[in-house]
Amino acid sequence: MATVKIVLRKNYQKKDGTFPIALRITKDRKSKFLFTGEYILEKDWDQTKGLAKKSHPNSSRLNNMLLKKITEAHDMALEIESSEKKQSVATITKKIVGEDKYDxxxxxxxxxxxxxxxxxxxxxxxxxxxxxxxxxxxxxxxxxxxxxxxxxxxxxxxxxxxxxxxxxxxxxxxxxxxxxxxxxxxxxxxxxxxxYPFGKGKIQIKFPESEKIGLNKEEVQLLETADNLTKAQLHAVYVWLTSFYFAGVRVADVIKLKWSDFKDNRLYYRMGKNRKLVSLVVPDKTKEILKYFEAQKRGKDDLVFPFLKGTNLKDDKRVATRVKTVTRNLNRRLQIVGEKLGIEKKLSMHIARHSFGNISGDKIPIQMLQKLYRHSSITTTVNYQSNFMHKETDDALEKVVNF
The missing domain is CATH 1.10.150 (DNA polymerase; domain 1)
Incomplete structure (x- = not known):
C-alpha cells in the first residue's frame, strides 16, 4: 500500500532561506518526492501536521491547496494500486504526476x-x-x-x-x-x-577545441625582471609567478595560502576545486616572493597575500565573491603589465597554468606532469598537454617542406 505525506525538503534551500514543500510517496520502504512548487521558511512549518503554521502570512490558502493536492494524490494512488498489480513507487509517482506537470x-x-x-x-x-x-x-x-x-x-x-x-x-x-x-x-x-531532446539524432554536445596559449620562457623572464611597476601591479605579478612556480596553482588557491601551509621547505595545501591534498617543494624563486610579503606576517595562520585580509574566511559565500573580485582586478593589472613589457599574448592568472604547460612541453614524463597538475586521470593530462607538445609535428613538417 502506497502512503502519501506532505513534507518539507530540507535538502534544497533557496537564497531567501525557504525550503520546497513536497509530496512524499512511499511504498515498500522506497520513497519518491513530488514538488508542489511552494516554498516556506522552516519556522513557519508544522512538521507533525505537514501543514503551514498560522505564523505564515497565507497559511489558510496554502494549507487548503496542500490538502487538496494530498487528497488528489492519495486517491490516484489508491486507484492505480487497485487496478493494476505490482506497481513500484516510481511507477505510481510517474502516473500521479501525469504528462508535463512540471516546469x-x-x-x-x-x-x-x-x-x-x-x-x-x-x-x-x-x-x-x-x-x-x-x-x-x-x-x-x-x-x-x-x-x-x-x-x-x-x-x-x-x-x-x-x-x-x-x-x-x-x-x-x-x-x-x-x-x-x-x-x-x-x-x-x-x-x-x-x-528528451539530447542524444543521437538530436542535440549532441560536442566541445570545440579551445586554444591554449601560454607564455614562453623569455616572456616569463620579462615578468621576473619587470621594474617601474606600481605596488598593485607588482603584487599581481608576484601572485602570477607564485601560481606558475607551483605548476599552475589556481588563483583562488594562491590568494588563500597561509603561512602555516609552508613547512620544511614544502607547500601543503588542499585544492579548492576537488579538495585534493597537495605537497610541492618550494622553489628558490618562490622564496624571494615570500620574503617580500613576510614583513606583513602577523602569525602562522595569517594569509601570505593581502587581498582577503579583513574578510571572514569562515563565510564561504563571502570569500567566493571576494575571490572573484580580486581575480578580476589581478587580471586587469596583469594586462597593463603585459602592455608595458611588450607581451602581445593575453596575460591573465589562468595563463600561468598554460605557461607552465607550454614551457614543460615534452620535456617531462606525462606521469610526472599528471602529479604536478593534480589530475585524477592521466587522460586529462594527455589531452591538456597535447596543446603544448609540438616538437614531433614541427619536425615532420620541416622534413617535408625543407627541400
Missing part, C-alpha cells in the same frame, strides 16, 4: 538551491545568470518540458552565437546546463523520457 524553471530553482547547499557559489551565480538569459530569450518565465525540444534549443544556440555573439564554447555551456537540469528533472520529477 523547467521551477526545477531549475531546486537545482540552483542544491548548488548553494554544496557551497558552489561561483557555479550557482554563473548558472543563475545563464538561466536568466534563457528566460529573456524566451520572453516568459515558464517552460514545460514538452516545449523544451530540439527546435527550441537550436534556435537558442543560434541566438547565443549570432545575436549575443558568445564563443562556441560558451554556447555549449548553456546547453550543458539545460541538459543537466533536464536530467535532474528526469531523476527527481520523473519527467517523461520520450521528449
Amino acid at each position: 523547467f524553471f521551477k526545477v531549475s530553482e531546486v537545482f540552483l538551491a542544491n548548488l548553494l547547499k554544496r557551497k558552489k557559489f561561483n557555479q550557482q551565480y554563473n548558472q543563475e545568470k545563464r538561466l536568466e538569459i534563457f528566460k529573456t530569450y524566451l520572453g516568459r518565465k515558464e517552460l514545460s518540458f514538452t516545449d523544451l525540444d530540439v527546435t527550441l534549443l537550436k534556435r537558442f544556440e543560434a541566438y547565443l552565437l549570432y545575436e549575443r555573439k558568445v564563443a562556441p564554447r560558451t554556447a555549449i555551456n548553456y546547453l550543458m546546463l539545460i541538459r543537466t537540469i533536464y536530467n535532474f528533472a528526469r531523476k527527481e520529477y520523473h519527467v517523461d523520457d520520450r521528449n
Whole structure:
C-alpha cells in the first residue's frame, strides 16, 4: 500500500532561506518526492501536521491547496494500486504526476538551491545568470518540458552565437546546463523520457577545441625582471609567478595560502576545486616572493597575500565573491603589465597554468606532469598537454617542406 505525506525538503534551500514543500510517496520502504512548487521558511512549518503554521502570512490558502493536492494524490494512488498489480513507487509517482506537470524553471530553482547547499557559489551565480538569459530569450518565465525540444534549443544556440555573439564554447555551456537540469528533472520529477531532446539524432554536445596559449620562457623572464611597476601591479605579478612556480596553482588557491601551509621547505595545501591534498617543494624563486610579503606576517595562520585580509574566511559565500573580485582586478593589472613589457599574448592568472604547460612541453614524463597538475586521470593530462607538445609535428613538417 502506497502512503502519501506532505513534507518539507530540507535538502534544497533557496537564497531567501525557504525550503520546497513536497509530496512524499512511499511504498515498500522506497520513497519518491513530488514538488508542489511552494516554498516556506522552516519556522513557519508544522512538521507533525505537514501543514503551514498560522505564523505564515497565507497559511489558510496554502494549507487548503496542500490538502487538496494530498487528497488528489492519495486517491490516484489508491486507484492505480487497485487496478493494476505490482506497481513500484516510481511507477505510481510517474502516473500521479501525469504528462508535463512540471516546469523547467521551477526545477531549475531546486537545482540552483542544491548548488548553494554544496557551497558552489561561483557555479550557482554563473548558472543563475545563464538561466536568466534563457528566460529573456524566451520572453516568459515558464517552460514545460514538452516545449523544451530540439527546435527550441537550436534556435537558442543560434541566438547565443549570432545575436549575443558568445564563443562556441560558451554556447555549449548553456546547453550543458539545460541538459543537466533536464536530467535532474528526469531523476527527481520523473519527467517523461520520450521528449528528451539530447542524444543521437538530436542535440549532441560536442566541445570545440579551445586554444591554449601560454607564455614562453623569455616572456616569463620579462615578468621576473619587470621594474617601474606600481605596488598593485607588482603584487599581481608576484601572485602570477607564485601560481606558475607551483605548476599552475589556481588563483583562488594562491590568494588563500597561509603561512602555516609552508613547512620544511614544502607547500601543503588542499585544492579548492576537488579538495585534493597537495605537497610541492618550494622553489628558490618562490622564496624571494615570500620574503617580500613576510614583513606583513602577523602569525602562522595569517594569509601570505593581502587581498582577503579583513574578510571572514569562515563565510564561504563571502570569500567566493571576494575571490572573484580580486581575480578580476589581478587580471586587469596583469594586462597593463603585459602592455608595458611588450607581451602581445593575453596575460591573465589562468595563463600561468598554460605557461607552465607550454614551457614543460615534452620535456617531462606525462606521469610526472599528471602529479604536478593534480589530475585524477592521466587522460586529462594527455589531452591538456597535447596543446603544448609540438616538437614531433614541427619536425615532420620541416622534413617535408625543407627541400
